[in-house]
Amino acid sequence: MGKDDTEVVTARPFIHQVGGRAVMLEISPGTICKLYNDREFQFYENIPEYLKEFTPHYKGLVSVKCNYDDATPTFRAEVPGYILRNSRGDPSCQHESRAKLKEVKTGLANWSMLCIKRDIKSRGVWSDHDYIMLENLVGSLRMPCILDLKIGTKQTGDDTSEEDKKLREHRSANSTSGTLGIRLSGMHMYQMESDNYLSHNKHYGWTLDEAGLRQVLRQFFYNCCITNVRREVTRIISKLHRLHSILSTQDLHYFFGSSLLLFYDGYKNNRPCDGQLNDANAFSAANTDQSAEDLNEYSSCDQKGDRREERSCVKEHCRTECSCETGKADIRLIDFGRTVLKSDMKERSYGVEFEEGVLFGLANLINILQSIIDS
Incomplete structure (x- = not known):
């Protein structure tokens, strides 16, 4: 054949x-x-x-x-x-x-x-x-965890009518696209505790403010007792730096409407070994009087108050003592249906403005991810 x-x-x-x-x-x-x-x-x-x-x-x-x-x-x-x-x-x-x-x-x-x-x-x-x-x-991937982020402060290209452009620009300006240059376009994340998926679509993304988007990004990576989260996020940050450098120097395309896909294997990353499960269960049993807010702070490794030392021990055990196989987190640019050659772009000034918004979004994403692993 x-x-x-x-x-x-x-x-x-x-x-x-x-x-x-x-x-x-x-x-x-x-x-x-x-x-x-x-x-x-x-x-x-x-x-x-x-x-x-x-x-x-x-x-x-x-x-x-x-x-x-x-x-x-x-x-x-x-x-x-x-x-x-x-x-x-x-x-x-x-x-x-x-x-x-x-x-x-x-x-x-x-x-x-x-x-x-x-x-x-x-x-x-x-x-x-x-x-x-x-x-x-x-x-x-056995249990894919996927986050689709729309990149850029503007969401219209050279093929958008003036009426549609005004509508989209107004909507983008009043979302995290306008303030951060990134917006949630879709997500699903495997949750080990319930053994099912949490899903969000673009309509949910439009409702998020800066704090809400930051929380979603934190939740996406600190998904239960994820092992080696620092290493996985650090790898993504490194790739984002390389991508930012490439897009800031390349002179071929304007990537109107492109998205950034972040993904990892929720089965490999989120399935704790027996030692982790025992420690996590023991910790939970010893702190059943905690509020939902307090437990959420623990899940995002944001320890406060008298329990700081005890929680830190559990967190460090999850990161360093487990020999479970870890799936790699990665990123890709996707969606090139509106990508245009710079040489074909009539409104060059608009294209430059859009490009600056893409780089602004990537820089903000890098800063947010860095703050997540530093906290």
Whole structure:
């Protein structure tokens, strides 16, 4: 079988899509596909080498057809055989895929299916489309924890009408996009205590003020008794510094509407070893009279008052004494449907202003994450 052969497979709504307007489907454990957009396609076809570390691996185009069974859309993708063979030949992908099928938890907000229903309602029918195939960034993670942050102080591009631009700019100015250059676009986080997911969408993100967004970021990383949180967040800070440096010097693109995806494996990072569970349970039993606020302070490692020393012992044990395997936290830039070449940008001054807002957002995110691990 050559590289040009194809195989028809079922494409399912991607259960770990947490934001965005474009529908995303999963066609194999290591590959997802995103509704075709010409600007995004051109970006991935000509992506600069220095950005590949910070973007999903691009795998080409795939044709997806839609059928209706009792008014429910089903998708079939004509996938290149070599992509499927690569997934099937990887034992770790097969193991993780089987594990995830058995362990899909409640609380996952299926944003991809909501996008499909929205589009069907507006168009009346779902048409066949080309899709862009991309690396499934969380395909090997057992319990993916994902945070989608919209980057920049402005959320309009060169293709936005004046009326729409005024509306969006007003909304952005009155959100954390305007004050911090970052805004929650979507999140889901596996919680070990309840064995399910906590999900937030972009509508929740619009309601957050600076303090609320900071709390969500803290909660995302201090998710129960997470091991090596300092190391994981430090790794992300280091990558953010490199990304900030690249975006401040590159002279090819304006990344209108792009987002930053932060992710880690909640199963590996958040599953304490027996020693941690025993210590945490003992601590909880000894302090059952604490208020919800006090317990929340403990969960974010913000110790105060007479219990400071006792809590610090538990916290340090969780970080240094456990030999559990730890999943790595990572980041990627995503969403390039409105990315434009600087050479094609007519309103150059607006593009420069937007670029400064992106760098402002990255700098603020770095400062917030640093304050989280320093507290």
